Amino acid sequence: MENQNHDRNLAQKKSLLIIQAQFQQALGQHGEAARLFLEAALLEEKLARQFRQADQNEDAVLSLFSAASCYKNAGQLAQAIALADEAIALSVSEIFTKEIRQFRNECELTLTTTRGRNLRGVVRNGAVHPFEPGVLAEGQFVTITAA
């Protein structure tokens, strides 16, 4: 496969960001990890566009899925789902499509859970109120973004 139509510097920068983000995540620095994942996602999206322009769809799918994964790790589930949909539409590999679909379903499930239950319980009239007991099941989390 010839991959000469994408920016290698961009790919290297993005790779470094992913490694750093995962490292921060392992250290428990979730805020910093999210920031790095977000930065990596933007670069990965850019790479996906370059691959699409060069008709390298297989590589574009890989980058789109990677960008979606970065968004998910950054807590931006809606964006992750949108990119996963784009990757599914472009993918020709059955096994890879199945994996992306599974990832998409997981994102959707998390999004539905946080939207349908937790956030409704804590955000009222535009203000964030303290969590009510029992709103969050053990192991669940919410991502709150300032309006």
Added chain:
Amino acid sequence: MQKILCTTQWVVPRRDSIRAHRGFSQTWCKIQVETFPECRRLFQTLQREAIVEYAAVAAAFLIVTGLTQKSIAEVTLRGNKADYFLDDRQYLFEISGTENAEHLASRHGEKVRQLQANPFGKDGYVFVCCFSNQKARLSFRHFEAR
């Protein structure tokens, strides 16, 4: 002041197909591992397994570039799993580390199966290293369609 933690030879088994695949005669390489100031503090903040995995990635990068003359091209994310690619995404690179010498062969086999079933349909390299006996296995494998 940084100091050298150890100098070690990482032995790559001769039966592995690197030689046949790329025609290299080298079957070992020597690497020096250096510490950075206060690196031991990592043990207070990182889980041991994570340290072993990151150390394995570092050793893998050093060894694969030394033995196969391939370049570390890219890291992508698939869910929570990082995939490493060599030479402009031509080859996948599976990496793992263990502290238990008895797990080296089985972990290598596990990673080989994982590589051979990768969703990209790519051939690739598998690297597993063990830190207790300072041995590593590196092999080249073809993708196996199922």
